[in-house]
Amino acid sequence: MTDFLQLFFSGLATGSIYALAALGFTLLWQASGTINFAQGEFVMLPAFMMLAFISLGAPMLVSFVMATLLAVLLLGWVFKRGVVDPLFKYGMMPIVVATIGLSIALRNGVRAGYSAEAHPFPSLFADKLFNIAGVTITLQDVGTFALAMIIVLATQAFLAKTVTGRAMQAVAQNTESASVLGINVPRMIFYTFAINAVLAVAAAMLVTPTYLAKFDMGEGLGTKAFFAAIIGGFNNSRGALLGGLIVGVCENLASAYISPAYKDAVALVIFMVVILFKPQGLLGKKEERKV
Amino acid sequence: MKLAENKFALALGVLATLLVLVVPQFLKNYGIYLLTYWLVFIIATMGLNLTVGYAGQKSLGHAAFFGIGAYTVAILMKAGVSFWLGLPAAALICFAVGLVLGFPALRVQAIYLAFATLGFNTAVWLVMRNEEWLTGGTFGINNIARPSLFGYSLEGNLAYYYFVLAVTVLMASLLWGLLRSPWGKAFTALRDNPIRAESLGINIRNYTLLSFAIGAAYAGIAGALFASLVQFIEPGPFAVAASIMLYLMVVVGGAGYFLGPVVGAAVGVVLPEWLRDVPLVSNWYLPMFGAAVVLLMVWLPDGLLSIPDRIRSKRAAREASQARAAAAGRIGAAS
Numbered sequence: 001m002t003d004f005l006q007l008f009f010s011g012l013a014t015g016s017i018y019a020l021a022a023l024g025f026t027l028l029w030q031a032s033g034t035i036n037f038a039q040g041e042f043v044m045l046p047a048f049m050m051l052a053f054i055s056l057g058a059p060m061l062v063s064f065v066m067a068t069l070l071a072v073l074l075l076g077w078v079f080k081r082g083v084v085d086p087l088f089k090y091g092m093m094p095i096v097v098a099t100i101g102l103s104i105a106l107r108n109g110v111r112a113g114y115s116a117e118a119h120p121f122p123s124l125f126a127d128k129l130f131n132i133a134g135v136t137i138t139l140q141d142v143g144t145f146a147l148a149m150i151i152v153l154a155t156q157a158f159l160a161k162t163v164t165g166r167a168m169q170a171v172a173q174n175t176e177s178a179s180v181l182g183i184n185v186p187r188m189i190f191y192t193f194a195i196n197a198v199l200a201v202a203a204a205m206l207v208t209p210t211y212l213a214k215f216d217m218g219e220g221l222g223t224k225a226f227f228a229a230i231i232g233g234f235n236n237s238r239g240a241l242l243g244g245l246i247v248g249v250c251e252n253l254a255s256a257y258i259s260p261a262y263k264d265a266v267a268l269v270i271f272m273v274v275i276l277f278k279p280q281g282l283l284g285k286k287e288e289r290k291v
Numbered sequence: 292m293k294l295a296e297n298k299f300a301l302a303l304g305v306l307a308t309l310l311v312l313v314v315p316q317f318l319k320n321y322g323i324y325l326l327t328y329w330l331v332f333i334i335a336t337m338g339l340n341l342t343v344g345y346a347g348q349k350s351l352g353h354a355a356f357f358g359i360g361a362y363t364v365a366i367l368m369k370a371g372v373s374f375w376l377g378l379p380a381a382a383l384i385c386f387a388v389g390l391v392l393g394f395p396a397l398r399v400q401a402i403y404l405a406f407a408t409l410g411f412n413t414a415v416w417l418v419m420r421n422e423e424w425l426t427g428g429t430f431g432i433n434n435i436a437r438p439s440l441f442g443y444s445l446e447g448n449l450a451y452y453y454f455v456l457a458v459t460v461l462m463a464s465l466l467w468g469l470l471r472s473p474w475g476k477a478f479t480a481l482r483d484n485p486i487r488a489e490s491l492g493i494n495i496r497n498y499t500l501l502s503f504a505i506g507a508a509y510a511g512i513a514g515a516l517f518a519s520l521v522q523f524i525e526p527g528p529f530a531v532a533a534s535i536m537l538y539l540m541v542v543v544g545g546a547g548y549f550l551g552p553v554v555g556a557a558v559g560v561v562l563p564e565w566l567r568d569v570p571l572v573s574n575w576y577l578p579m580f581g582a583a584v585v586l587l588m589v590w591l592p593d594g595l596l597s598i599p600d601r602i603r604s605k606r607a608a609r610e611a612s613q614a615r616a617a618a619a620g621r622i623g624a625a626s
Binding site for chain 2: 035082083086087090092093094095096097098100101102103104105106107108109111112113219223226227230259261262264265267268271272275276279
């Protein structure tokens with residue numbers, strides 16, 4: 001039982017990082033119909049940005065802020081203007097192909113231009129263990145989980161409570177009516193891209209201490225974020241959180257009790273079951289097929 | 292103009308035939324190997340082009356079939372079965388697995404399907420890597436022999452090249468015939484408007500499944516030829532990244548263009564393999580390729596082979612506007 005709890009809690013920590021990436025995924029999809037295949041690379045790139053700032057002597061917090069600004073510019077604005085806007089009129093698949101190309105370019109660009117090795121990354125949290133009723137939990141796991149939850153819940157509060165957030169939701173639900181109501185649609189869509197970039201930087205800061213900064217670290221992360229988003233429900237931003245946690249926990253349990261070699265298949269199996277029986281996801285609303 | 296174009300196409304065809312038949316005679320071993328490699332990937336990409344380009348099913352798991360074909364032949368040949376039984380077995384097994392993979396495609400479409408097939412690829416890759424008793428795990432299977440045909444050994448690179456060339460031509464002719472048949476029309480109808488196709492009496496379910504199964508069988512045959520070509524297989528070339536590359540090859544060449552795979556395979560696997568030993572280029576090939584895909588999508592979303600079409604439609608538009616201007620001039624003069 002203590003084993004189980006221990007695995008459960010460290011799974012929650014991993015799952016909350018999946019949830020961060022998955023939330024960005026869902027927001028982009030809702031606001032602009034963009035499926036971002038480079039989502040994993042959007043986490044990898046800020047990790048290297050932060051490493052660069054740290055190696056220049058900046059403290060962790062400063063490099064986080066600098067990386068966030070840079071990411072909002074590059075992964076938010078440039079990505080939107082350069083890739084998504086010109087392709088938007090052709091429908092979904094050209095954007096998917098373009099982001100696949102982007103992910104290959106970013107991943108191998110970092111490999112060729114910087115390094116193919118894994119780089120250690122400083123952790124926000126001290127190396128400390130808690131022992132609660134026989135269950136050992138690391139501060140790293142608790143901190144990661146808590147911080148990721150705060151960020152996810154803050155994003156949701158922003159979307160639900162502020163005027164800008166509600167305007168963004170209006171754009172996601174019905175672009176035309178939103179524009180009739182005087183909402184600046186392009187600006188709201190840009191905000192979504194910016195939030196996605198910020199979430200990616202946060203995910204990078206939390207995941208890289210365990211995964212290490214490596215050019216291909218985004219490969220698994222992006223796919224799992226997508227699986228998590230679908231499992232939770234693609235048209236519901238709470239779904240990303242639920243899906244991320246489910247994938248993280250199940251993966252951890254399966255690798256301990258079933259087989260570590262098949263750990264990466266767990267997200268896939270849950271995903272298959274969900275899309276076969278409830279294609280709209282656990283929390284999603286059903287969408288009718290349009291003629 | 293039409294006649295001139297046909298003549299041009301004919302000349303190009305004759306030239307291409309001469310090239311593929313004669314040039315290998317003058318190439319060194321590595322050159323012949325590269326050409327064979329190209330042909331193998333043309334077969335694999337042709338299958339994916341049927342699934343993706345003609346039938347419109349977004350499959351990101353094609354490398355799994357390529358791998359299943361390769362492992363089928365390798366495992367059977369290690370067990371002492373002849374290549375000539377292994378090759379059809381590879382095609383049949385892939386056909387059957389493709390049929391099964393088609394079922395999720397009936398429930399989900401577009402991006403969901405892309406991820407379902409991608410997940411399938413991960414699962415197959417995990418089996419190849421972990422089930423050592425069957426696949427040799429990460430060590431793979433080596434010393435896969437090349438077959439001999441009617442007592443004539445295909446061991447040499449040149450002989451094997453001509454054999455793969457013959458298979459490629461055969462598979463291309465089959466695909467050509469299929470696409471000209473009512474089946475081919477049904478596939479494109481399925482891609483362009485599934486609901487309309489259904490209301491016209493096309494059995495969407497069967498054609499979706501078939502497009503997967505036939506595409507998979509092509510990949511299986513390509514995989515079988517691949518195993519015998521490189522003579523050593525391990526899980527690496529059949530991972531998700533390979534599927535994504537195959538998909539990009541179809542799109543870059545031009546999805547739904549019959550010759551798209553020829554161009555796509557050249558850009559996707561032959562060029563990087565050829566440039567592998569050029570130090571600066573080999574590192575930067577993939578980043579450049581990725582960036583090129585992004586630019587291609589922005590400027591030419593229908594792929595490289597859509598360039599002639601695009602020029603033609605531009606010319607037609609210009610001629611039409613000239614004709615309009617001339618007609619307007621005449622009307623102006625008459626009044």
